[in-house]
Amino acid sequence: MANLNDSAPEAATLMERILYEVKRVVVGQDHFLERVMVGLLAQGHLLVEGVPGLAKTLTVRTLAATLRGSYKRIQFTPDLVPADLVGTRFYNQKTGEFGTTLGPVFTNLLLADEINRAPAKVQSALLEVMQERQVTIAGESHKVPAPFVVMATQNPIETEGTYPLPEAQVDRFMMKVLVDYPADEEEFVIVERVIGTPVEVLPVATMSQLIELQQECRKVYVDPSLITYTVKLVGATRRPDLHGMPELAKYLSFGASPRASISLVEAARALAYLRGRGYVLPEDLTALAADTMRHRLVLSYEALAEGLTADALIEKVMAKIPLPAKPMQHPQ
Known part of the structure; x- marks a missing residue:
């Protein structure tokens, strides 16, 4: 962890240089x-x-x-x-x-x-x-x-x-x-x-440097409470009635697969590393929840008839599932 926390800011600096170069072209x-x-x-x-x-x-x-x-x-x-x-x-x-x-x-x-x-x-x-x-x-x-x-x-x-x-x-x-x-x-x-x-x-940068960054990124620490939150979040799209949201069941034909949980944790780990941290925070998960889940939900005819989108349903689920306490932070 100590070594990773030392290297994460360096990785963030390199990624910033890459982004800066891309932004010279892309507005x-x-x-x-x-x-x-x-x-x-x-x-x-x-x-x-x-x-x-x-x-x-x-x-x-x-x-x-x-x-x-x-x-x-x-x-x-x-x-x-x-x-x-x-x-x-x-x-x-x-x-x-x-x-x-x-x-x-x-x-x-x-x-x-x-x-x-x-x-x-x-x-x-x-x-x-x-x-x-x-x-x-x-x-x-x-x-x-x-x-x-x-x-x-x-x-x-x-x-x-x-x-x-x-x-x-x-x-x-x-x-x-x-x-x-x-x-x-x-x-x-x-x-x-x-x-x-x-x-x-x-x-x-080079592709070999990117491979090294990918390997380091996989070492970013994810607290078990954040994995539990992710599993609950994705599980609520499959069986909303078990998570206190029976009203959403009629809008979802099929919920997100286990790949959604894996993708959300992997993406949050990459976002944390991109931001110069060696550990994931709850806001990393919430920032990427819609991006990793919207294409995995199959909406029912009722949802389409009422003009509901996958993003709107994900927001409802996120509002119901409580966020865990921030890991790796000392109480005031």
């Missing part, structure tokens, strides 16, 4: 950028929902340049096939042997643009890569580079020609982040930067 989007950094540290994939033109692609590309990592973007379309993602076998006429061409998923940062436009076969191919960090081509397994993070985007305003993501795949995303329009002042700066001289991004 605003502080919430989104922080969640991307949490995903990187916690080795979790992100599902990002937002209208076009909100710098989602620019953020990932800039981050890859800052970290000296590889970056690939795949535009998902209805005619995409699994081989377009993972690669395929081919016959070499000169040598008379079969070879393997690896697909664009072999990268550090993968942007899956408009993921819900691809059919189920393609989505299942991506599912193996996300979960296993490897692909299988003609019975042979190939590991993707480490670290490997997928950031998938969805467009919420156009549903024609889209395929709903399977629940099993949605559950693999650590967080679902909602990206909103910039404020007027931010948009003014965006226009100024675009019409001005392009900013050259400087690399400030």
Whole structure:
């Protein structure tokens, strides 16, 4: 613990330098950028929902340049096939042997643009890569580079020609982040930067340094009372009647899976480390609860009819489940 508390501020300083470099290009989007950094540290994939033109692609590309990592973007379309993602076998006429061409998923940062436009076969191919960090081509397994993070985007305003993501795949995303329009002042700066001289991004860290940070992040202390709170919070979405909220049962067809509990604790640990601490506080959990749970809830027709969102139900649950006392703090 002592060593980790010594290294956490240094890690926070390095992450600040990375964020500063990204912000030289990307204007605003502080919430989104922080969640991307949490995903990187916690080795979790992100599902990002937002209208076009909100710098989602620019953020990932800039981050890859800052970290000296590889970056690939795949535009998902209805005619995409699994081989377009993972690669395929081919016959070499000169040598008379079969070879393997690896697909664009072999990268550090993968942007899956408009993921819900691809059919189920393609989505299942991506599912193996996300979960296993490897692909299988003609019975042979190939590991993707480490670290490997997928950031998938969805467009919420156009549903024609889209395929709903399977629940099993949605559950693999650590967080679902909602990206909103910039404020007027931010948009003014965006226009100024675009019409001005392009900013050259400087690399400030390496992928090997990021791997070291990920390993250190896993040593962040989580008090058992915070894990208990997390389990109760997630459990209340499955059986709200057992937690004194019987009125919510009719709004939830299915609650969050155990992956929600794991994701929330892992993400909170990364957020604590990002903030220069070697231990998690309750506010780390509450800050990330909606991001780690909103995509894992299946709402009933009653909830949709009444205009209730997953975020609104999560707020009701959080208001009912009491927060534990802050760990690692001495009484006054």
